Amino acid sequence: MAEIAWIHAALTSARPQAISALLRYFRDLDVAEEAYQEACLRALKSWPQNGPPRDPAAWLIFVGRNVALDQVRRQKKQTALPEDDQLSDLDDAESEVAERLDGGHYRDDILRLLFICCHPDLPSTQQVALALRIVSGLTVKQIARAFLVGESAMEQRITRAKARVAAANVPFETPGPVERAERLAAVAAMLYLVFNEGYSASGAESDHRRPFSEEAIRLMRLLLRLFPTEPEIMGLLALMLLQHARAPARLDASGQIILLEDQNRSLWDREMIAEGLALVDKAMRHRRPGPYQIQAAIAGVHARAARPDETEWAQIDLLYATLEHIQPSPVITLNRAVAVAKLRGAEAALAMVEPLERQLSGYFYFFGFKGWLLMQLGRSREARAAFDRAIGLAGSASEAAHIRQHIDRLMREHGQAEAG
Amino acid sequence: MHYAILCYHSEEVVMAWSKEQNDEVMGRLEKIRQRIAKEGKLGPVARLLPTTAATTLRKDRDPPLILDGPFAETKEQFLGFYIIDVADLDEALGIARELGEANPGGAFEVRPLAVYYPAGV
Numbered sequence: 001m002a003e004i005a006w007i008h009a010a011l012t013s014a015r016p017q018a019i020s021a022l023l024r025y026f027r028d029l030d031v032a033e034e035a036y037q038e039a040c041l042r043a044l045k046s047w048p049q050n051g052p053p054r055d056p057a058a059w060l061i062f063v064g065r066n067v068a069l070d071q072v073r074r075q076k077k078q079t080a081l082p083e084d085d086q087l088s089d090l091d092d093a094e095s096e097v098a099e100r101l102d103g104g105h106y107r108d109d110i111l112r113l114l115f116i117c118c119h120p121d122l123p124s125t126q127q128v129a130l131a132l133r134i135v136s137g138l139t140v141k142q143i144a145r146a147f148l149v150g151e152s153a154m155e156q157r158i159t160r161a162k163a164r165v166a167a168a169n170v171p172f173e174t175p176g177p178v179e180r181a182e183r184l185a186a187v188a189a190m191l192y193l194v195f196n197e198g199y200s201a202s203g204a205e206s207d208h209r210r211p212f213s214e215e216a217i218r219l220m221r222l223l224l225r226l227f228p229t230e231p232e233i234m235g236l237l238a239l240m241l242l243q244h245a246r247a248p249a250r251l252d253a254s255g256q257i258i259l260l261e262d263q264n265r266s267l268w269d270r271e272m273i274a275e276g277l278a279l280v281d282k283a284m285r286h287r288r289p290g291p292y293q294i295q296a297a298i299a300g301v302h303a304r305a306a307r308p309d310e311t312e313w314a315q316i317d318l319l320y321a322t323l324e325h326i327q328p329s330p331v332i333t334l335n336r337a338v339a340v341a342k343l344r345g346a347e348a349a350l351a352m353v354e355p356l357e358r359q360l361s362g363y364f365y366f367f368g369f370k371g372w373l374l375m376q377l378g379r380s381r382e383a384r385a386a387f388d389r390a391i392g393l394a395g396s397a398s399e400a401a402h403i404r405q406h407i408d409r410l411m412r413e414h415g416q417a418e419a420g
Numbered sequence: 421m422h423y424a425i426l427c428y429h430s431e432e433v434v435m436a437w438s439k440e441q442n443d444e445v446m447g448r449l450e451k452i453r454q455r456i457a458k459e460g461k462l463g464p465v466a467r468l469l470p471t472t473a474a475t476t477l478r479k480d481r482d483p484p485l486i487l488d489g490p491f492a493e494t495k496e497q498f499l500g501f502y503i504i505d506v507a508d509l510d511e512a513l514g515i516a517r518e519l520g521e522a523n524p525g526g527a528f529e530v531r532p533l534a535v536y537y538p539a540g541v
Contacts (some may be wrong), residue, residue, distance in 0.1 A: 005441045013436035275473050279472070
């Protein structure tokens with residue numbers, strides 16, 4: 001059993017590199033995937049007998065390439081496939097392939113494989129499904145279950161997405177530095193989508209989607225190994241780790257989301273936090289701030305606070321101000337106002353939030369927070385109006401329930417005065 | 421005699437372990453660790469974060485050069501270590517063998533210590 005587990009881990013870890021090299025070789029995703037599958041079957045036969053190869057990815061690329069070439073030849077000439085034992089003595093051939101798989105080459109291969117999943121015509125859920133299927137090798141069944149659709153519907157979606165991607169003809173030439181940077185940014189955004197599909201899930205979905213977040217983290221680590229000096233890649237990996245560290249404390253027994261302030265912080269994953277904080281420190285040294293780094297730094301401030309009241313809100317305020325500066329958005333201002341409320345009180349926060357109403361008129365959190373500020377200021381009638389709008393915009397039962405608790409409190413504290 | 425058991429493995433493979441697999445390996449290692457500790461033969465033990473969290477200071481120039489990532493790009497990475505206090509190399513290798521059975525794959529470098537400050541005093 002231990003051996004099977006080891007082989008499984010080796011195949012999983014080699015998959016992105018093997019498929020992306022086979023894709024470069026055959027320039028066809030289906031052929032590359034089939035070749036990889038076939039190589040995996042042979043690995044399952046050969047590795048337990050002959051022991052694991054020194055470089056599983058090189059082995060899989062070599063065998064996969066030969067298998068696919070044979071199939072092409074067989075289709076042409078109807079000649080027989082070679083016997084397995086002809087493929088068994090791979091040591092020399094393997095190291096030869098490994099020699100040629102120099103860092104730069106395989107870096108662009110993997111980047112290309114990830115990049116083709118980010119086709120701008122594909123809706124974000126399809127980008128996510130495609131990446132999980134092709135790059136991570138999750139089964140269609142796993143992906144379908146997580147997106148609450150039938151298996152055949154998901155199969156169709158993935159097939160259509162693949163056709164789209166094939167028609168897009170992503171060039172196979174080595175990209176120039178500008179193009180490489182663009183690809184890297186697109187891939188990072190796509191991996192954050194994969195992460196969020198897992199992270200934002202609650203209720204019954206959350207179990208099936210947890211692997212998404214873990215997979216996104218694994219691929220981000222791979223990406224950072226390929227691009228070790230990119231501060232935004234460090235920042236995004238840190239952001240994912242610092243958020244995912246809270247996963248054990250984030251949902252209650254019924255699968256509903258527990259707010260940051262109410263989470264049992266002793267359940268947070270300390271190892272992930274340590275890794276996330278280390279990466280934030282590394283990224284900051286480059287002095288090239290970007291949105292992922294700043295968001296990671298904010299998550300880091302929360303992670304460092306053992307109790308909610310130990311949170312360094314002044315730092316959070318400052319970090320959101322920087323984020324507002326490089327990426328102005330009403331949602332960021334709203335988030336900053338939360339820190340301002342803690343630092344300078346509800347009045348100051350309300351003054352920041354009120355001008356955002358037109359832009360955020362469909363945003364649940366805006367009215368929830370505005371209502372809460374008004375409640376702090378004793379303006380219960382206006383608070384009630386804001387809470388009512390929030391309930392109308394709530395996306396889940398737990399969001400609505402959370403607002404109802406505020407309304408109940410309002411009724412208890414001010415209800416009688418209002419009524420009288 | 422103090423020995424370091426330096427643990428090398430492909431971190432990509434270790435990162436691809438399922439949680440169950442990880443817990444199983446760690447559980448087996450923990451039993452061995454506790455036994456050696458009870459026998460008074462164990463010093464500090466550490467598992468390192470991934471090499472992506474590492475920073476390297478090249479001090480062969482002035483001022484030193486700070487680089488992102490591990491010191492060496494290798495197929496198998498330095499992932500952790502045990503310090504043990506044993507009679508001889510045979511005993512050190514015996515412990516390494518036992519740890520290796522609990523955690524197959526990769527390699528251990530068993531290396532004697534020249535200087536040892538157990539608590540940093």
